[in-house]
Amino acid sequence: MKLNRRSFIAAGAATATLGAPSLRANTKPRVVVIGGGAGGATVARYVAKDSKGEIDVTLIEPTRQYYTCFFSNLYLGGFREMDSLGHSYGNLAAGGVNVVHDWAIGIDRDAKTVALAGGGSVPYDRLVLSPGIDFVDGAVPGWSTMAQNAMPHAYKGGSQTELLRAQINAMPEGGTFVMVAPPNPYRCPPGPYERVSMVAHTLKANNPKAKIIIVDPKEKFSKQALFEEGWGKHYSGMVERIGPDFGGANVEVNPDEMTVNVDGEVIKADVCNVIPAMKAGKICEMAGVTEGNWAPVSGHTMQSKIDENIHVLGDACSQGDMPKSGFSANSQAKVAAMAVRGALTGSKVFPAKFSNTCWSLIDTDDGVKVGATYEATDEKIAKVDGFISQTGEDADLRKTTYEESVGWYAGITADMFG
Amino acid sequence: MMRIATYLKAAAVIAAAFVHQAHAEEIAAPLGDAANGEKVFRKCASCHAVGSGAKNKVGPQLNGIFGRTAGTIEDFRYSDGLVREGKNGLVWDYEHLDAYLDNPKALVSDTRMNFRGLKEEQDRHDVLAYLRQFSDSPLDIPEAQPTALPKEVELSAEVLAIVGDPAYGEYLSSECSTCHQRNGSDQGIPSITGWPTEDFVVAMHAYKEKIRPHPVMQMMAGRLSDEEIAALAAYFAVLGD
Numbered sequence: 137m138k139l140n141r142r143s144f145i146a147a148g149a150a151t152a153t154l155g156a157p158s159l160r161a162n163t164k165p166r167v168v169v170i171g172g173g174a175g176g177a178t179v180a181r182y183v184a185k186d187s188k189g190e191i192d193v194t195l196i197e198p199t200r201q202y203y204t205c206f207f208s209n210l211y212l213g214g215f216r217e218m219d220s221l222g223h224s225y226g227n228l229a230a231g232g233v234n235v236v237h238d239w240a241i242g243i244d245r246d247a248k249t250v251a252l253a254g255g256g257s258v259p260y261d262r263l264v265l266s267p268g269i270d271f272v273d274g275a276v277p278g279w280s281t282m283a284q285n286a287m288p289h290a291y292k293g294g295s296q297t298e299l300l301r302a303q304i305n306a307m308p309e310g311g312t313f314v315m316v317a318p319p320n321p322y323r324c325p326p327g328p329y330e331r332v333s334m335v336a337h338t339l340k341a342n343n344p345k346a347k348i349i350i351v352d353p354k355e356k357f358s359k360q361a362l363f364e365e366g367w368g369k370h371y372s373g374m375v376e377r378i379g380p381d382f383g384g385a386n387v388e389v390n391p392d393e394m395t396v397n398v399d400g401e402v403i404k405a406d407v408c409n410v411i412p413a414m415k416a417g418k419i420c421e422m423a424g425v426t427e428g429n430w431a432p433v434s435g436h437t438m439q440s441k442i443d444e445n446i447h448v449l450g451d452a453c454s455q456g457d458m459p460k461s462g463f464s465a466n467s468q469a470k471v472a473a474m475a476v477r478g479a480l481t482g483s484k485v486f487p488a489k490f491s492n493t494c495w496s497l498i499d500t501d502d503g504v505k506v507g508a509t510y511e512a513t514d515e516k517i518a519k520v521d522g523f524i525s526q527t528g529e530d531a532d533l534r535k536t537t538y539e540e541s542v543g544w545y546a547g548i549t550a551d552m553f554g
Numbered sequence: 555m556m557r558i559a560t561y562l563k564a565a566a567v568i569a570a571a572f573v574h575q576a577h578a579e580e581i582a583a584p585l586g587d588a589a590n591g592e593k594v595f596r597k598c599a600s601c602h603a604v605g606s607g608a609k610n611k612v613g614p615q616l617n618g619i620f621g622r623t624a625g626t627i628e629d630f631r632y633s634d635g636l637v638r639e640g641k642n643g644l645v646w647d648y649e650h651l652d653a654y655l656d657n658p659k660a661l662v663s664d665t666r667m668n669f670r671g672l673k674e675e676q677d678r679h680d681v682l683a684y685l686r687q688f689s690d691s692p693l694d695i696p697e698a699q700p701t702a703l704p705k706e707v708e709l710s711a712e713v714l715a716i717v718g719d720p721a722y723g724e725y726l727s728s729e730c731s732t733c734h735q736r737n738g739s740d741q742g743i744p745s746i747t748g749w750p751t752e753d754f755v756v757a758m759h760a761y762k763e764k765i766r767p768h769p770v771m772q773m774m775a776g777r778l779s780d781e782e783i784a785a786l787a788a789y790f791a792v793l794g795d
């Protein structure tokens with residue numbers, strides 16, 4: 137959509153008139169956010185900050201310390217320590233967000249209340265869901281969350297990532313690391329392959345005869361040419377990928393035996409990282425706002441297509457062309473914050489703009505990136521323009537790209553948590 | 555309002571330079587007069603040497619400047635931003651030198667070249683014609699290095715009259731803060747706080763026109779309309795007050 141003055145003035149006016157009726161006499165409008173991650177922390181912070189006290193914001197998040205998944209691969213590579221990935225909610229609380237450390241366990245869409253595991257319920261005028269992902273039951277036969285200690289997914293931040301690093305460090309000499317990669321769509325498209333790079337980096341130093349096998353149901357994957365070039369250059373002979381042509385989609389695991397059966401062939405694993413197929417965080421299903429595995433939303437406002445009083449952000453929503461990333465969730469949160477304020481206080485609403493950039497580290501000072509800009513159409517969030525790092529780039533540029541990613545990490549976490 | 559008007563004028567100046575370059579290929583005759591350029595260069599000579607035996611002074615020596623990657627003379631201490639732009643791919647060809655001489659900070663925000671810029675287009679052409687003699691294959695430009703960059707800026711008077719909406723600018727600025735920290739940190743990603751608004755507008759146009767290298771910024775600025783750049787500028791102007 138081409139922006140012109142008339143269209144955005146009209147959009148602002150329309151929201152102002154729609155917004156008025158939802159104001160309740162004598163009470164501040166209430167926004168409740170479920171999930172304090174990339175999407176949820178950002179939306180809570182922006183609504184509280186920009187409404188300047190006119191809106192009551194409650195954030196429901198069970199953990200007191202949020203460990204980012206972004207840069208968790210760098211922890212596996214020894215480039216970051218876990219402490220540097222943890223963020224608490226103190227600044228959000230100081231900025232006027234009412235932070236409740238609890239699980240949301242149910243949503244009554246008629247009464248517009250959220251039930252908490254610790255008892256009681258919280259009323260809302262607008263609800264924002266940003267609960268991230270859960271795994272599809274039975275996606276990898278033989279694996280369930282009951283087996284996540286033997287075969288970690290490490291696809292939610294914190295303890296799972298620590299467990300995986302401990303297992304990698306305890307691998308026998310010349311051992312085998314197997315990754316079962318997920319089918320599309322999943323959070324962080326380059327994530328599994330950045331992880332392979334970082335595990336290879338660690339093994340090259342500590343256990344150079346070790347092998348890495350990726351069992352992959354997908355024909356191709358994000359930044360494939362860049363990763364494959366990097367693996368050849370830095371970790372020659374260490375990484376093998378079994379794609380769908382060789383049975384990568386037909387996989388079964390046995391966590392007791394530590395074996396992986398790929399299309400009838402049994403591989404003995406010393407470490408097995410199972411990243412199963414994903415779906416929206418369960419609370420979305422409980423709220424009844426999912427269709428299939430994800431919660432469909434309108435790109436103009438991030439409102440659920442099923443309930444206009446609910447917005448869904450980040451990995452949990454299906455919106456169109458944006459990848460499921462922390463950057464995307466943060467970008468969507470700003471559109472949602474503006475839409476929510478527009479609806480509840482009549483503040484101006486402008487056409488939604490989105491962007492994403494995902495950096496990946498292949499080896500020391502060898503960073504690459506991919507990014508795009510997006511706009512909302514009536515049908516979906518649609519890609520406008522994009523770029524990707526090139527193979528064969530010189531070392532200086534790759535180093536700058538890595539340094540940029542470190543700056544980005546500091547920037548986005550400050551933007552989320554204040 | 556005054557301030558908005560001033561920096562939009564600056565944007566118009568650089569836009570005019572772009573429009574000029576768009577037609578560069580049609581201009582067969584050399585753009586500059588080296589003899590006059592030598593005179594103009596006196597403004598530069600307190601900091602820069604050029605010619606046989608030239609040494610670095612406050613600024614780097616300028617022999618072989620055409621075609622050189624920015625920030626790469628050994629033994630010269632450049633600003634971080636200049637080195638970064640070099641790594642991002644900034645090469646001193648005619649149009650980048652022209653843009654840099656017009657407004658150094660538009661191209662490299664933290665450059666140590668404390669110079670307002672040569673605002674007269676002809677002065678820039680002349681000084682570049684002079685400097686060109688001290689680089690390899692001293693052809694008068696731009697034929698030596700064809701400009702391959704697409705150009706389509708045309709800021710009409712009507713567009714320039716747009717008064718930016720600071721509320722819109724505030725929303726747009728939230729896209730910046732995913733990477734650029736409001737506390738002014740400069741680790742890996744440059745700071746954009748406390749930046750003169752005029753430089754800001756000019757820099758955004760320089761990215762938009764792909765004069766200033768960096769794929770993320772070219773993409774981000776590339777989809778900002780003139781109205782949106784004005785809105786961002788208005789927001790940052792208010793922030794600065």
Ligand SMILES: Cc1cc2nc3c(=O)[nH]c(=O)nc-3n(C[C@H](O)[C@H](O)[C@H](O)COP(=O)(O)OP(=O)(O)OC[C@H]3O[C@@H](n4cnc5c(N)ncnc54)[C@H](O)[C@@H]3O)c2cc1C
Pocket residue numbers: 170171172173174175176196197198199202204205206207208209238239240241266267268269290291292323324327328331417418419449450451452460461462463464465493494495
């Ligand atoms: C290995 C890896 C690397 C990655 N690297 C990058 C990267 O470099 N760049 C990038 O942009 N992205 C990256 N990502 C993706 C990024 O982490 C996610 O896309 C992002 O976190 C999604 O944000 P979200 O708000 O949807 O969910 P999350 O950030 O996961 O937040 C969800 C929150 O909701 C809470 N929650 C869930 N259910 C409930 C409930 N019922 N009640 C209350 N709270 C609940 C959870 O505790 C959690 O804190 C990576 C991911 C992985 C796994």
